[in-house]
Amino acid sequence: MTPPSASGPECLLKFDKVNLKFDEIVALDTVSFELHAGDTRVVLGAAGSGKTTLLKAGIGLIRPDSGKIYLFDQEITGLKEAQLFHIRSGVGVLFQEGGLFDSVTVEENVAYPLLNRAQHAESLQEVEAKVREALRFVELEQTLEQYPSELSGGMRRRVGIARAVVSEPPLVLYDSPTAGLDPITANTIMALIAKERDSTNTANLIVTQRYQDGQLMANFRYNRSSGHLEPVSSNGAEGALGSNPTRTIFMVMKDGRVVFEGTQHELEASQDDYVQKFVPKHS
Amino acid sequence: MLASGDAGARLLDFLKPPVAAIEDFYVLSGRALRNLFRGPHYVDDIAIQMDIIGVGSLPIVILIGFFSGFVITMQMARALEQYGATDQVGQIVAITLVRELGPVLTALLVAGRNASGIASELGSMKVTEQIDAMRALGTDPIQKLVTPRMIATCVMLPMLTIVADFVGLIGGYMIAYFQIGLTTTQYWTNAYQALQYNDLAQGLLKPFVFAFIISLVGCFYGLRTTGGTQGVGLATTKAVVAASVWVFVVTSLLTRIFVNLH
Numbered sequence: 001m002t003p004p005s006a007s008g009p010e011c012l013l014k015f016d017k018v019n020l021k022f023d024e025i026v027a028l029d030t031v032s033f034e035l036h037a038g039d040t041r042v043v044l045g046a047a048g049s050g051k052t053t054l055l056k057a058g059i060g061l062i063r064p065d066s067g068k069i070y071l072f073d074q075e076i077t078g079l080k081e082a083q084l085f086h087i088r089s090g091v092g093v094l095f096q097e098g099g100l101f102d103s104v105t106v107e108e109n110v111a112y113p114l115l116n117r118a119q120h121a122e123s124l125q126e127v128e129a130k131v132r133e134a135l136r137f138v139e140l141e142q143t144l145e146q147y148p149s150e151l152s153g154g155m156r157r158r159v160g161i162a163r164a165v166v167s168e169p170p171l172v173l174y175d176s177p178t179a180g181l182d183p184i185t186a187n188t189i190m191a192l193i194a195k196e197r198d199s200t201n202t203a204n205l206i207v208t209q210r211y212q213d214g215q216l217m218a219n220f221r222y223n224r225s226s227g228h229l230e231p232v233s234s235n236g237a238e239g240a241l242g243s244n245p246t247r248t249i250f251m252v253m254k255d256g257r258v259v260f261e262g263t264q265h266e267l268e269a270s271q272d273d274y275v276q277k278f279v280p281k282h283s
Numbered sequence: 284m285l286a287s288g289d290a291g292a293r294l295l296d297f298l299k300p301p302v303a304a305i306e307d308f309y310v311l312s313g314r315a316l317r318n319l320f321r322g323p324h325y326v327d328d329i330a331i332q333m334d335i336i337g338v339g340s341l342p343i344v345i346l347i348g349f350f351s352g353f354v355i356t357m358q359m360a361r362a363l364e365q366y367g368a369t370d371q372v373g374q375i376v377a378i379t380l381v382r383e384l385g386p387v388l389t390a391l392l393v394a395g396r397n398a399s400g401i402a403s404e405l406g407s408m409k410v411t412e413q414i415d416a417m418r419a420l421g422t423d424p425i426q427k428l429v430t431p432r433m434i435a436t437c438v439m440l441p442m443l444t445i446v447a448d449f450v451g452l453i454g455g456y457m458i459a460y461f462q463i464g465l466t467t468t469q470y471w472t473n474a475y476q477a478l479q480y481n482d483l484a485q486g487l488l489k490p491f492v493f494a495f496i497i498s499l500v501g502c503f504y505g506l507r508t509t510g511g512t513q514g515v516g517l518a519t520t521k522a523v524v525a526a527s528v529w530v531f532v533v534t535s536l537l538t539r540i541f542v543n544l545h
Contacts, residue, residue, distance in 0.1 A: 056415065059419055061415055061418055061419060081418075081423070082423065085418075085421045085422065085423055086421065088418070088419055088420070088421045089420070089421030091419070093416070093419040093420070095412045095415065095416055095419075096412065097411060097412060099411070099412040099413055099415065099416030099419075100413070100416075101408075101413055101416070101417075102407075102411070102413070103404075112420055112422075113420045113421070116323075116420065116421065116422045116427075163420075
């Protein structure tokens with residue numbers, strides 16, 4: 001089992017006609033897509049449409065009834081749980097509520113992926129330095145000794161991002177990163193996700209109900225020299241990658257099926273009633 | 284024919300969940316035991332759990348152990364008085380405590396205190412996606428959460444039982460000395476001579492088996508929790524009830540075996 005390297009294989013995540021049912025409820029219905037290095041895929045859909053199931057199936061937390069899922073070019077659908085732990089350690093995941101361990105401090109939470117993976121070679125000093133760097137990235141370095149319960153919802157989400165990216169994984173999955181947050185905090189969270197994507201060229205799978213989250217990922221890029229997010233049209237990137245310089249693809253799910261897949265422009269131009277519900281009228 | 288077919292289907296539907304639960308419990312137990320022989324071993328977690336389960340339970344075990352010996356001696360002294368054999372009270376207290384009451388009472392206390400604690404802690408982790416997060420971060424939750432609790436309970440419950448037995452005997456001695464008027468030598472010699480290797484063996488084997496039951500039942504119900512905080516409460520209740528019932532069932536079986544061996 002080859003560990004995923006930082007450069008990563010070209011196709012990081014692939015769903016091939018994946019079906020999954022919970023009793024009689026269809027959670028995933030013939031879902032197929034590919035996520036390549038540097039891609040951003042934004043999955044929109046109503047509650048219960050199968051978004052979170054898709055994300056969890058992507059790292060083998062839930063097994064599909066049929067179809068195949070490939071993670072870092074390895075088919076994971078037939079692997080045992082013990083074989084999956086090693087592959088999963090190459091994926092960063094932010095859960096809907098952060099999924100932070102509430103009985104340990106923020107520092108221990110963020111250090112967890114580094115200290116608990118099968119082959120960790122870093123010394124404790126190196127781990128501490130990486131943890132500080134990850135928390136500095138989300139602007140929460142001062143919370144090292146605090147417990148998750150002492151933080152606000154937005155701060156917990158930011159610590160969750162720090163934990164997801166501390167091991168510098170080539171693929172990061174975000175489950176509703178802005179759910180339940182006020183618009184300003186939600187924007188801060190999405191800006192951090194875009195900053196992470198553009199700083200390390202990671203691939204992202206973002207499950208969300210908010211069109212604005214995808215809009216930010218599609219239209220903004222983090223400028224390392226200025227340290228700010230900038231519209232993609234102003235940094236000259238558009239010419240190199242056509243009308244989708246951030247390589248952001250939108251996917252809309254309904255009752256476990258993918259009912260739309262395409263760029264932001266295609267999403268906005270869609271005439272499908274369900275798809276249109278996710279696009280604000282003024283955009 | 285149709286009616287019998289329906290009844291058969293209903294019976295199958297009725298039996299499916301408990302049979303599936305038993306299967307899941309065996310799978311969990313098997314994986315927890317298998318993890319004893321393969322890494323990584325979370326030594327810090329084992330030490331923390333030993334502190335919570337062992338040291339944390341010590342005061343209540345001492346208290347209950349003491350009063351058990353206290354009460355048994357009072358009751359037995361009254362019964363033995365009819366035969367003029369109150370000087371034999373140490374023997375009865377020792378046998379009752381070491382063979383049965385010490386292991387069972389300690390197990391029930393630990394079940395109430397720790398099976399519930401384990402189930403509620405793991406249940407809360409389950410409903411707040413911390414278990415999924417652990418799996419997603421490349422850690423086996425059974426290796427990290429279940430095996431350390433199982434090891435810690437298996438180490439600490441026999442020790443707690445020894446403490447409960449000893450403190451119980453002291454409780455009995457207080458009554459024997461101050462109320463019945465036995466001498467120290469009379470009581471302790473009687474108690475010591477009453478105990479055989481068979482008694483000590485079952486007195487130590489039982490808590491070891493109970494420890495597996497308590498820890499694994501607590502973890503099992505915790506990891507199966509669904510439905511938010513209400514689900515956590517339900518899992519906690521189920522864990523305590525199931526662990527307590529199994530302690531009684533298993534002690535009956537083990538006592539039967541040891542009685543036959545004697």
